[in-house]
Amino acid sequence: MIKASLEKRKKITKLSQLPQGASCRAGVLVDKNAGWRNKCPVFDPDKCIGCHQCYMYCPDGVISKKGKKIQIDYDFCKGCGICEKICKTGAIYMEEER
Amino acid sequence: MIKASLEKRKKITKLSQLPQGASCRAGVLVDKNAGWRNKCPVFDPDKCIGCHQCYMYCPDGVISKKGKKIQIDYDFCKGCGICEKICKTGAIYMEEER
């Protein structure tokens, strides 16, 4: 599966470490979208019927299919609450963050 | 009748004679469109029925109404020959220039 992935941010100390031009390898992440969430989606696998509507509609693509169910990448979930509303079976609900 | 009209071209000898900015009084002509014609429209008032189609279609607007007939301003006629073709009565015909 192709997906941008987290790497350690390199400290730039020398010019030669920088690209010439304004280009860069695609799909490189160095920061989690941490601290964005007030509320956090909680997944209840028992209620999930695997319709994957939440997967389709998550703007951040942090819900992935896991067999017939799903899983959420909390490193990049922003807590928007769309998945909760989309899920017809109540298998996702939002909780206060922390 | 409003119409751009010929004036003597002023010789510019001092900066103060020039406009500040790139603007200028409208409708000032200093050059005749001389030397443009190979052929010259000749008007035969006898054949003219005063339909003023030539007046309408002359791209240079050099045919003006003169009572029921017309007249041609040879200072600005370019000899295109449109009037000859437009005139249904043959009241205009093209002749070699000079």
Add this chain to the structure above:
Amino acid sequence: MIRDDEFFYGHKACGGCGGSLAVRIALKVLGERTLLTLPAGCMSAVSFNYPQMSYANNAIISAFAGTGAVMSGLKAGAEAMGLKDYHVLGIAGDGGTADIGIQALSGLIDRNDEGIYICYDNEAYMNTGIQKSGLTPFGATTTTTPAVPGSRGNIKQKKNLFEIVAAHGIAYAATASVGYIEDFAAKVARASEVKGTSFIHVLAPCPTGWGIDTSETIEVAREVVDTGLWYLAEYYDGEYHLNRRPKEFKDVGHYIRRQGRFKHLKDEDINEIIRLRDKTWDRISGFNTAR
């Protein structure tokens, strides 16, 4: 409707220039209280050469891409100055309208600022020496779509400017041809009565670029309508209206063959042109018949 005044006089356009006829007539309809802007193009290049100024009304050249925007500025400025009873007019070529100028034109219509925009269409960038524009017709040779042996010159069709403009929901739009000058004049008059933006797309043959004799401009401008290669129509109140629905089309071959820009075309190319024409007429068959 048409004044005796000549507001466009002593200009340096080629003999027989269709564009200059369109400009001349438009101004004769609209009169002296017209605030005109034109971008770069033949109709400005031939008429603002210091100290020879061929426009007798107020006129200002716009940057090439800016006609629509200057019109809005003129309108706003005129309002700010408290002027009453005037027309804001933009006149631009096909290239200046359908290509580089379309952003500003689209913005103008979207704002619905009161003003009349006339595109005189000579079907190429003429002032710079006959390069293909978005309104160059299929088969025409231009200096950037040269008809070398085995090629057909421009293989693209004319951009459908009239319907693009109409799709904006403009207050008034029309097509015209300098070959039917009264029709054009009437449309200019109608446009001037509209509240909001209006637009006229007038076909204006260019002897120099089309390879015809200077005397043929009007004939050709009529023939393009009579062959159905150009249609005369209006758009207002959200609907299309066709001004002429010829029972029978005149011979396309004759129209094509008389023009230098098409002289390389073969019979099959002409048939293709006829096919495209028929497709267009199919599409516009739904237009209302005009008033």
Add this chain to the structure above:
Amino acid sequence: MIRDDEFFYGHKACGGCGGSLAVRIALKVLGERTLLTLPAGCMSAVSFNYPQMSYANNAIISAFAGTGAVMSGLKAGAEAMGLKDYHVLGIAGDGGTADIGIQALSGLIDRNDEGIYICYDNEAYMNTGIQKSGLTPFGATTTTTPAVPGSRGNIKQKKNLFEIVAAHGIAYAATASVGYIEDFAAKVARASEVKGTSFIHVLAPCPTGWGIDTSETIEVAREVVDTGLWYLAEYYDGEYHLNRRPKEFKDVGHYIRRQGRFKHLKDEDINEIIRLRDKTWDRISGFNTAR
């Protein structure tokens, strides 16, 4: 049709951003051999911040006005390099498409260069802080059309982008909404099969600019369709096709009142919105029913 890959990930869009959903899904349909260009706007601003690159496929930011032109360049370049089996994709916001980008878009369609242009429409310049664009709807407050007491915010209607594009005689055009994501995905797939240029105008609510909760994006994106304020349609083979012809429209008032940007509107303003909607549906009543 939709891959498991995520090509748009870890971006900095606001929570619940409709635009980012559109982008994500489009790329999931088109896949890794997609050459993407986007102009300035939220979808580039949130995803190219060195060294954090959220696109996993090839992507390049265009100058704001240049999306259509960069697409042509990518296409020509790919051909020159002998590439096979790839997509050229342009994704731009409503401002970047309908206003400053329309010249390049129009040129692209006119050239009929193969590529898919997607306009995600959040109905204002969002990246710069919610200014009115040509696609801002009637009645919305924006920072440049502020609803001060007694005013109604923006008094202009949305530019009719879909029909403007279709009037170009484009190979394929469609409207969509992120609220009906399968429909959108199917349209992206269809667009990718077309020879020549294709265009999709997808409505994509912006919680930040519209004044809704981040969780409401999808609901609102469905409601705008269900109320008839946005229609789902396609254009191909020179004809319009309507995808949904609701028997009954849902309550416009509910749609309007839930959004902060409309909260100043009075009942009569909502009635005006309904009137305008009905006019649109009158106009498009002639559209075919879609496949």
Add this chain to the structure above:
Amino acid sequence: MSGTRFISGDEAFAQGIRLARAQVISAYPITPQTIVVERLAEMVEEGILDSRFIHVESEHSAMMAAMGASAMGARAFTATSSQGLLYMAECLSYVAGGRFPIVMMNANRATALPWSIYGDHRDSLSLLDSGWIQIYVEDAQEALDMAIQAYALAEGEEIRLPVMVNLDGFILTHTYEPVDIPGQEVVDAFLAKRNTWDKLDLDKPVSMAITVGPELNEEFNILHHKASLRALETIKTVDDKYRETVGRSHGGPLRTYRTDDADYVLISLGSISGLVRSEVDILRNEGVRAGAVSIRMMRPFPKDELVRALKSARSVGVIDKDISFGCEGTVYTNVNSALLQGRCYIPAYDFVGGIGGRDISVKDIEECFKDMMSGRLQGSVKFIGSEVKDDQG
């Protein structure tokens, strides 16, 4: 709205434009200019400002619409930044050559690529040749005052040129500070309605934006050049009048600080100048004869005045938030040329910094003075504030 308010540079400028009674406003959004336009839109909407706000589709159109309005004799305003300024570059030289007295606020911002929304001076300095008068301000108060003064300057009978007033992006545009907003009556006394004969006139029709062939084209440009030069004096008379009517003054094309007997003078533009002056004070306390010049006007360029201010210096430095690639900072180039012409043969150093929004700190400025004093610099151009090692030779 008058009295002292806690507002941003953008807002202050908007207040100035309101007080100047701009009649037509056309602008296109771009960070960090947006707020000035938003505030004006609001004022128009609220009826506080009697002006026509044109919602344009791009910066090119913004400037062309402003020109149309100006051609009618109206007072026109627009604002932009960075890419937007470059997108209207064609219109800049157009409007200047046409002598349309439009005022534009530019929020200084770096130019792409790479993209950056942060402040440096590359946008406006790269268009120094466009024929506009260019002014740089230091704080929100000066922004407001110069919005008003700009019209007095632009519309001056002997000038008639567009004026661009530059505010450092974010650092001025988005920073809130106390600003005194004068009353409308006071400003009205300073600045009359625009009144020009050079406009499209229904009674006396005019051709505008004309073509001039080789016979006289150079002369039109000479006139433009001379008009621009006159602004070096006019900015002072305008400021004098402002002081008399409004009660505040900002001076002429340069703001000199302790230069009279200075050995080392650091030159800067815009918001950083305050910090430079405070460093001068520190150095003076340490016994170093330091001085500072803040250039308020880059075009016309105050060569003579600059030379006068630097005459006795042993060396000078320029802080350039700008780089003309393959050469040096543009302010520096201009300063050097003035020095050579003024026979002021002293070493000059270019400290290029603040590029793409890089902070320039007190320490950086201290360092600049040290470099000037020590003569230890290799070459005359130095990038400051970069901690990344140049390992490429």
Add this chain to the structure above:
Amino acid sequence: MSGTRFISGDEAFAQGIRLARAQVISAYPITPQTIVVERLAEMVEEGILDSRFIHVESEHSAMMAAMGASAMGARAFTATSSQGLLYMAECLSYVAGGRFPIVMMNANRATALPWSIYGDHRDSLSLLDSGWIQIYVEDAQEALDMAIQAYALAEGEEIRLPVMVNLDGFILTHTYEPVDIPGQEVVDAFLAKRNTWDKLDLDKPVSMAITVGPELNEEFNILHHKASLRALETIKTVDDKYRETVGRSHGGPLRTYRTDDADYVLISLGSISGLVRSEVDILRNEGVRAGAVSIRMMRPFPKDELVRALKSARSVGVIDKDISFGCEGTVYTNVNSALLQGRCYIPAYDFVGGIGGRDISVKDIEECFKDMMSGRLQGSVKFIGSEVKDDQG
């Protein structure tokens, strides 16, 4: 087509682009550039040149399309002039910062207002800060050769920058003269296919034209600046290789003429330089130690080389087909800055002329030398070739 042909500068350039095997061409017509584009369209149509010709709708789009193609790794070409160059100003800095090695021919033409289609250098010189390499040629032969050399320079691994080659409008673009057209094999031996890792790559996806925040933005620009500076040397190595393979040479960033022992040196750009050199010969015959420098490369700017050439002069002059309103000619500003940095403290004079297509005659040049020799000039900027009296004081 090879051997000696009687063609114009525009045509010669088109031949160079054909020989360089440009793969994508996108351009928009504007006088006096049109012919280069028309000839290329014809070659593509005739199948002589394997290239994709994109009919764009504006110059902004022309440059953006070229960038798209260049981003794919293709060799891209565009051409423009004057208003067209200004209309794409935003794209210039964009493409340069992105390090796309596009070659552009610019037909130097005056910029509006007033409108003029005639030649001066205001268009390209006003965009000197855009980050492009800028080259000026003197005749049609050099035009052809530099069209080819430009790609070698632009695509050089250590450079990777776009190159703008400037031809004087009409005077070069439309003037026919004998030009030697090398054979394709020879040029192929000189210039390989473009081969770059820096492109959109289906196997190794890339993000291009990215954003860089204040943390590192300055460093990206430092890299750009340094790459540009390297072109001062690379232009020579490229030319050496050209001489070896093609058999013709044009030298480095400067063309000096009898400067070694010259007392009076006149500096110029482009097509006027030949006339200047011939005047130098005349003066030498009269016993005056005159010299000439023709600047072939304005960016990067050959400061050191220039100073070396002027070191022994008693005064220098610059013929500037350019005026930065309210200041002076831009070439002059650059020259002065180089002189000051090079501790070359000599009087320098600016002869602004040729504006809007004004002819510069032998007499004008003679006059320039006389002015330099006599030191009789009031101020350092003088408009030449104007017979209209300045009666305004």
Add this chain to the structure above:
Amino acid sequence: MKEITWYGRGGQGAFTASRILGAAAMLKGYRALAFPSFGPERRGAPIRAFTRISGEGIVDRSIIRKSDYIIVLDDSLYDKEMLNNLKEGGRILINTKRDPEYFGDDRVIVSDISTQAEKILKRPIVNIGILGLLTGLDPDIGPDEIFRAIEEYMPNKIADKNIRLLDRIIKLNGGESDDQGLS
């Protein structure tokens, strides 16, 4: 010179509060600057804002590195590193439901503003409320000018409620305040 750094999320009003504080300082006769961490603000994304207050003109417009006060609107944004960015004697003020002990440093002052905000504003917006911690702490920052600043620089609707909230926080934190004349 007093330097205050604000931490919040896009939408929580940190920048607004930094301006209110600056305006209040101005009303008290000080010079002041307030500015955001420049750049586009995305809803939900962490952002900073700054207030600089001084008796004299302020020439330093750069980002604040060492603060007298760091104000954190949402404890999930708190990071121990912040302690290193305090000046000598500096304080960190956090809106949190947690105990002070949790943060393990006596330079950290905590208060549960959210609960009060939910009560009074019906929304968990604490940007203005948290100023109540400051007034008690710093003699230069008095409640009266903050009340005036809120009235002058916030829309009426929210101004009133925020004044009530602020008053409440001041009282809860033992400060003295009398907003009779103002609210």
Add this chain to the structure above:
Amino acid sequence: MKEITWYGRGGQGAFTASRILGAAAMLKGYRALAFPSFGPERRGAPIRAFTRISGEGIVDRSIIRKSDYIIVLDDSLYDKEMLNNLKEGGRILINTKRDPEYFGDDRVIVSDISTQAEKILKRPIVNIGILGLLTGLDPDIGPDEIFRAIEEYMPNKIADKNIRLLDRIIKLNGGESDDQGLS
């Protein structure tokens, strides 16, 4: 240095002829420049073109002020002023049906090229034909190179006919020419 100025109208081919002349000079081993009076050419509008020929490199690219030859394609464009723009020994060549006397100056040489052009080209295009007057006059300008230049620089269709026309003019004006090998 030989300097030739051409007068014609937009569409009459003056510039083409100036180039053919330049190319011919090049073929003969000279350096040459040819250029139009810059600016847009409008059909029918009077225009000028220039040819400069020299044994050495030509550095002067400015418009020709004093000419060795002035060639006028259409007598309606002739103006007495032109005589002042001739160098010592210079000549004006005019295509005209008029007698030489009409022009009243023996520096003016006339010939009716139009009539011949109508016969051979079927169009009154005299730009190339008029070169026939020059070949007789100037030893540096020989017919052979002009023939070659026409062949190389004009489209085949018109080249042949123009060569015939030119040959005819040369013969009529007493020049010697043999175009056997070429036409």
